[in-house]
Amino acid sequence: MTTATPAASELTPEQRTTYQAPQGQAARDRREARRRRIPLLPALVFTIAATQLPFLATIVISFMDYRALRPDQRGFTGFDNYVQVFTNPAIRGAVVTTILLTATVVIVSLVLGTAIALLLDRRFIGRGAVRTMMIAPFLVVPVAAALLWKHGILNSGYGLLNGVLTWIWGIFGSDSPPQPAWLTDYPLLSIELSLIWQWTPFMMLILLAGLQSKPGDVVEAARMDGAGSWQIFRYITFPHLRRYLELGGLLGSIYIVQAFDSVFIITAGALGTANLPYTIYATFFQQQNYGLASAQGVVVVIGTIIIATFALRTVSSLFDEETGR
Amino acid sequence: MSTHTNPAVAATSFKGSGARKKRRTPEDGGHPAWGIAAWAVGLLFAAPVLFMVLTSFHSETDAATNPPSVLAPLTLDGYRSFFAGQPWPPLINSLTASVVSTLLVLVLAVPAAYALSIKPVQKWTDVLFFFLSTKFLPIVAGLLPLYLFANSIGVLDNITFLVLLYTSMNLPIAVWMMRSFLAEVPVEMMEAAQLDGAGLITMLRSVVAPVALPGIAATSLICFIFSWNELLLARTLTSTVASTSPVFLTSFATSQGLFLAQVCAAAVVISLPVLAAGFAAQDKLVQGLSLGAVK
Numbered sequence: 001m002t003t004a005t006p007a008a009s010e011l012t013p014e015q016r017t018t019y020q021a022p023q024g025q026a027a028r029d030r031r032e033a034r035r036r037r038i039p040l041l042p043a044l045v046f047t048i049a050a051t052q053l054p055f056l057a058t059i060v061i062s063f064m065d066y067r068a069l070r071p072d073q074r075g076f077t078g079f080d081n082y083v084q085v086f087t088n089p090a091i092r093g094a095v096v097t098t099i100l101l102t103a104t105v106v107i108v109s110l111v112l113g114t115a116i117a118l119l120l121d122r123r124f125i126g127r128g129a130v131r132t133m134m135i136a137p138f139l140v141v142p143v144a145a146a147l148l149w150k151h152g153i154l155n156s157g158y159g160l161l162n163g164v165l166t167w168i169w170g171i172f173g174s175d176s177p178p179q180p181a182w183l184t185d186y187p188l189l190s191i192e193l194s195l196i197w198q199w200t201p202f203m204m205l206i207l208l209a210g211l212q213s214k215p216g217d218v219v220e221a222a223r224m225d226g227a228g229s230w231q232i233f234r235y236i237t238f239p240h241l242r243r244y245l246e247l248g249g250l251l252g253s254i255y256i257v258q259a260f261d262s263v264f265i266i267t268a269g270a271l272g273t274a275n276l277p278y279t280i281y282a283t284f285f286q287q288q289n290y291g292l293a294s295a296q297g298v299v300v301v302i303g304t305i306i307i308a309t310f311a312l313r314t315v316s317s318l319f320d321e322e323t324g325r
Numbered sequence: 326m327s328t329h330t331n332p333a334v335a336a337t338s339f340k341g342s343g344a345r346k347k348r349r350t351p352e353d354g355g356h357p358a359w360g361i362a363a364w365a366v367g368l369l370f371a372a373p374v375l376f377m378v379l380t381s382f383h384s385e386t387d388a389a390t391n392p393p394s395v396l397a398p399l400t401l402d403g404y405r406s407f408f409a410g411q412p413w414p415p416l417i418n419s420l421t422a423s424v425v426s427t428l429l430v431l432v433l434a435v436p437a438a439y440a441l442s443i444k445p446v447q448k449w450t451d452v453l454f455f456f457l458s459t460k461f462l463p464i465v466a467g468l469l470p471l472y473l474f475a476n477s478i479g480v481l482d483n484i485t486f487l488v489l490l491y492t493s494m495n496l497p498i499a500v501w502m503m504r505s506f507l508a509e510v511p512v513e514m515m516e517a518a519q520l521d522g523a524g525l526i527t528m529l530r531s532v533v534a535p536v537a538l539p540g541i542a543a544t545s546l547i548c549f550i551f552s553w554n555e556l557l558l559a560r561t562l563t564s565t566v567a568s569t570s571p572v573f574l575t576s577f578a579t580s581q582g583l584f585l586a587q588v589c590a591a592a593v594v595i596s597l598p599v600l601a602a603g604f605a606a607q608d609k610l611v612q613g614l615s616l617g618a619v620k
Contacts, residue, residue: 036446039436043496044452046433050493051459054467054474061469116366124360130367132604136374139603141554143571144592148377151580151588158585160376163392170392179391197373205611251615258463261556261571265578277465281557284469297466308461312454319450 055301062294069288081295091296093272094279098257101188101275105195105259106252110245112196113203120204121211131208138201146265149194154182187271191262199256203248210244211237243314250311257304276300381589388585403586407594414566415573416595418484422559422569423552426491430499430548431541433492438503443510443533453504456497464494468561475562484567490558495548502547502613506540507533546606547613550599570595 065077085091120131140148153160162179169177182190214237222232260277267273269282276296284293379395380388381404387397441449471490472481480486510533518528556571563572574595577588603610 033447036440036444038440040440040446040452043433043437043500044455047456047459047493047496050490051462051467054470055462057470057473058466116363119359119363119366122359122363124357124363126360126364130363132607133367133371135603135607135610136371136600138610139550139596139600140374140377140592141571141574141596141599143554143556143574144596147574147577147588148373148592150578151585152377152380153373155585158389158391158393160373160393163390166392197370201370202611202614206615209611247615254461258465260465264556264560265575268578277463277557280465280468281561284472285561290469290473293469297463297469300463301466304461304463308458311461312458315457316454 058294058297061290062298064291064294066290066294067288068290077291081291082299084292085295085299090274091279094274094276097188097273098275098277101192101195101259101273102253102256104192105199105256106249108192108196109199109203109252110249112200113248114207114241114245116200116204117207117211120208134204135201137197138199140198142198142261143265145198146194146262149190149197149262150183150266154190154193156181156183183266184271187267187273191259191266191273194262194266195256195259199252203252206248206251207241207244210241214240243317246314247311250307250314253307254304254311257300257307377589377592380586381593383586385583385586388589389583403590404594406584406587407590412570412573412591412594415568415570418563418567419553419570419595420598421484422487422491423549426488426495426552427545427548429488429492430495431545433496434499434503434544435537435541437500438507441500441504442507443512443515453501456500460497464557468557471558472561481562482564482567484563487559487562487567487569490562491552491555494555494558495551498551498613499544499548502544502609503537503540505612506537506543510536543606543609543613546602547609550602553599 062081063076063078064074065080066074116134120127120134124130137145151159156162156179159182161182162177165177165179169175180186218236219232222236227235258277259275260281263269263273263275263278264281269278274282277300280293280296280300283289283296287293376393380393382399382401383394383397384400384402387394388403390397440446441453446452475481475483475486514532515528518532523531554571555569556575559569559572560575563569574591577584577591606613
């Protein structure tokens with residue numbers, strides 16, 4: 001704004017619309033470009049400061065021996081923390097747990113979400129009510145949902161799940177129903193169940209949006225030509241849904257890799273359920289080993305970048321079609 | 326914005342106006358069994374929520390039976406013991422953090438979205454994808470520097486610091502959502518208004534506002550939900566003064582004898598704002614969660 005050349009700013013509107021000297025035009029373009037950037041800058045500067053700077057600091061700390069309890073030993077140690085990340089069996093276990101947890105939850109939620117979206121895409125009485133009921137799990141605060149599953153549903157003594165087993169066995173006249181101790185015998189499954197319950201509605205919503213954007217005339221034409229339901233699904237619906245499946249899978253992966261609340265509440269990382277976010281939290285808070293926690297954080301970020309690259313590509317291909325470029 | 330004129334392209338486009346006009350009517354009902362199956366699945370997924378609400382109105386002894394006593398008499402004891410546990414400071418903190426951060430997000434995101442849609446800057450798609458990429462950075466990776474920074478300048482356990490972090494957490498989502506709304510503002514109409522000598526205020530009110538206001542409402546609800554739900558940052562950076570509702574809920578993580586009704590009451594009260602906001606913004610929910618990629 002302030003460096004605009006006098007030549008450009010002194011022009012009257014009439015002159016501007018008529019002939020412009022090449023140099024004046026360039027200066028005007030630059031000025032216009034700068035003017036357009038102004039509304040963007042506050043958000044951009046704030047985002048860079050709040051998201052990029054802490055991460056840069058994490059990278060620096062990851063090369064340091066930095067423990068809150070031993071301030072005298074502070075100093076740079078090269079790759080020591082990274083060596084520890086890759087050799088410590090507990091941390092390797094956390095990597096495996098993270099992959100297992102994320103893959104299970106994402107795949108099961110996607111399959112269930114697709115099936116339910118196909119059901120809800122049909123016309124039936126009370127469709128809106130069923131849709132609302134389906135969304136409800138996603139709208140329970142995650143910590144509350146984890147507490148509900150831990151104490152209300154999976155508790156071996158009075159939980160809903162074992163209660164329903166007692167009911168069903170009671171109907172058949174048995175008074176010795178199976179009463180598994182879900183939380184201690186199947187700790188990872190317990191976390192997975194609560195996450196699948198919360199994330200299936202998310203997948204269902206994305207896929208339902210996909211189904212409803214499917215051009216109807218193609219399906220009608222195929223039906224006219226004598227295509228069966230399975231053929232329509234296999235050759236028309238599924239290819240159309242593929243990108244929505246990718247989008248759901250990638251966004252789900254990014255959110256669930258970061259899952260902290262449910263692990264923290266349901267098992268507190270015990271019995272082999274500590275995933276990377278929980279492990280980093282524990283290294284940072286309980287061991288107060290800041291250098292090691294930062295190295296773990298950097299490793300998580302590298303893993304996320306690998307998923308995110310694919311995610312960005314998918315979003316970007318959807319986006320290109322939308323803007324018609 | 327939209328440059329595609331070919332109707333075939335428009336019909337297959339992801340959320341182009343063409344696709345929406347051609348939106349197919351739902352598949353015909355077919356066999357009533359499908360409707361029954363859909364109801365069964367819906368009830369199965371809603372069952373834990375219904376169980377939570379029902380149990381919150383039971384006495385502690387009725388809540389801890391196997392099988393569950395569905396028909397037990399209703400009581401407010403669970404809510405009474407929850408409210409006896411001093412939940413108001415965290416509830417007010419959560420409300421402050423969510424509302425103030427949402428307002429800040431809007432103040433920053435609306436002009437930014439304007440500069441990415443109506444009067445786009447050069448390379449606006451690159452900027453847009455930069456915002457999206459920050460959302461992929463796990464919060465846990467930046468947690469330690471944030472803690473050390475807060476500790477060194479004395480803003481640990483400070484709600485203002487949490488507000489700023491929630492603002493940065495939600496800003497990319499808001500920019501994406503607002504951009505996709507503002508992209509639908511009829512630019513030709515704006516130019517025509519400009520030629521007719523309409524001032525900026527008049528133009529904003531008559532052309533931009535009708536499209537932008539529903540977008541602002543949807544974006545606010547999504548940002549509110551995310552801030553209200555957040556645990557990791559709040560748990561790390563607050564302790565007694567500024568702790569939020571999710572942090573308060575973590576005190577129920579370990580069993581304390583017969584307390585299921587109280588846990589359910591707590592979960593209901595703290596989830597209520599999100600359930601209300603989510604049902605209100607049902608149609609926009611998927612758009613916010615997919616960072617604006619699906620409408």
